[in-house]
Amino acid sequence: QSVLTQPPSVSGAPGQRVTISCTGGSSNIGAGYDVHWYQQLPGTAPKLLIYGNRNRPSGVPDRFSGSKSGTSASLAITGLQADDEADYYCQSYDSSLSGHVVFGGGTKLTVL
């Protein structure tokens, strides 16, 4: 059971918009710690997609955006493309005894 909760799967047709939620608690997201998002294509290492809740690294299209409110964060993907099909993970810092770095369980995005 992950400290951060994500839906196991989401799907959308090409061109559509999808969102992936990431729900935490008072010792991580709710405590004000940043949320970061990673994209993992099959058989590859994760790639940083969004950092500091809403910032995109150089080279990441502006179709990807992040937001955070209270104890939750969201990743939105607009103009869905076939090569967006991947697993997406949120990550934050946690001040409890469970560990310093916590990940969501991951969300499989399927492009229909």
Next chain:
Amino acid sequence: QVHLVQSGAEVKKPGSSVKVSCKASGGTFSSYGINWVRQAPGQGLEWMGGFIPIFGTADYAHKLQGRVTITADESTRTAYMELSSLTSEDTAVYYCARLQGGDGYNYPAAYWGQGTLVTVSS
């Protein structure tokens, strides 16, 4: 450009230990923290622990404390993760990742190694 290269795949017997290396090129090795993250087959990402060079300290996930040791050698720009008392549940791909900050773990990891598959089997 920062590049992290990990050691090759390992097959280990239950009860044994494994040590995975992660050699960095580019950037300033001692200025950034390192995370170790693992991913069991078909599962999500799990933080194992990390190392903060400026403090010279390692921190570990609660569930792995006592079995995992993370070190770093600045002279060779290499980080290491050693896991002992292996069981089949430790079969996973192990990743090192460089944080974007150097004074703690509240940073994203922009650079990742290619991953090292560790298989634990009798």
